[in-house]
Structures are given as structure tokens and as C-alpha cells.
Amino acid sequence: MEGADNRKQAGFTLVELIIAMMVAAVVLSLAVPAFGDIALNARRTTVVNALVRDVHLARSETHKRARTVSVCASDGGRQCALTGQAWHLGWLVFVNLDRDEPPRVDPGEPVLFARPGFEQGRLTANRRAFHFRPFNKRSTAGTLVYCDRRGSPAARAVIVSATGRPRVSARDPARRPLPCP
Secondary structure, three states: OOOOOOOOOOOOOHHHHHOOOOOOOHHHHHHHHHHHHHHHHHHHHHHHHHHHHHHHHHEEEEEEOOOEEEEHHHHHHHHOOOOOOOOHEEEEEEEEOOOOOOOOOOOOOOOOEEEEEEOOEEEEOOOOOEEEOOOOOOOEEEEEEOOOOOOHOEEEEEEEEOOOOEEEEEEEOOEEEOOOO
């Protein structure tokens, strides 16, 4: 028996393979929801940070230009939305030279930034627009709330003070849970 190979064959039996697949399925079933939350948290952070950035832009531009700068909901990036409730469709930052209310982008008024909408989640506000005024004049105070399919426990608010400073919170200004439609 000089030509016979007495080494054991390496590999898995069918039973071992089935058990390994079952363990992998259990681990994946536990991990997939966590990855879903990570994706939702990242999306929420992206939208909220973009909004805070654009409020800071409006606030700084009003002092730089010595003009009223408005931030309004917009569907399409060219004009303020009529209702102002659907901020998730996008928003505009523009120099509101004639300080009209409701705000409207008129010929000659520079649009500083147009943020496109986003598909998942919802952004609502208790104001049609936010106006930032120069020389220590009062700005529009209000709250914008971002909600996704997780509802109120995962919602975030951007609260804009009368001085125009934004802050992010998991509660409304009265420390109540945020309302999600």
C-alpha cells in the first residue's frame, strides 16, 4: 500500500455546514436592524447639520451685506413655497432686499444657496420662513423638526433663537417630546 494516501480529507460535513449557516443567519438577523439605525442616524445628522450650516450662512451674510437674509422652504430651488410647511422638499437662502412677507425671490435678489429636498424623513417648521436682520435687530425665532420612520423618540429639532443662533435638541423649547406627523 505504498501508493495509498492515508491523510484525512479536510473539509466540512453537511451537518457542520448547516449549523454554520444557521449561526450566520442568527447573527445577521441581529445585526441588520442595527445597521438600519446607523443609516437613519447618518441621514438625520446630514439633514440637521445642513440646516444648521445654512442658518449660520444666513446669519453671517445678513451682517456682511447689512441686508435682511431669508431662509424659506422651497420646492425646486427657485422660489419660496407658498405654504412653507414642507421643508423636506428643500429650502432657499436669499438676500430679501424688499423684506417682503411672505418672502419671495424677486428679480435682482441674490440666491445664496438652494438646498435640494431629500426623499426619506420629513422636515417641518412652525414658521413659513426665517428672516435674519442686521444691526442687532430681532430675527425670526422658531423651530424646525426632522422626523423619520422611528417617530418622536428619534426626532431632532433645530431651534432658532431671536438672535438667529441655531441649536439642535431632542426636545422642543418647552422640553417636551418633539411632535412627528
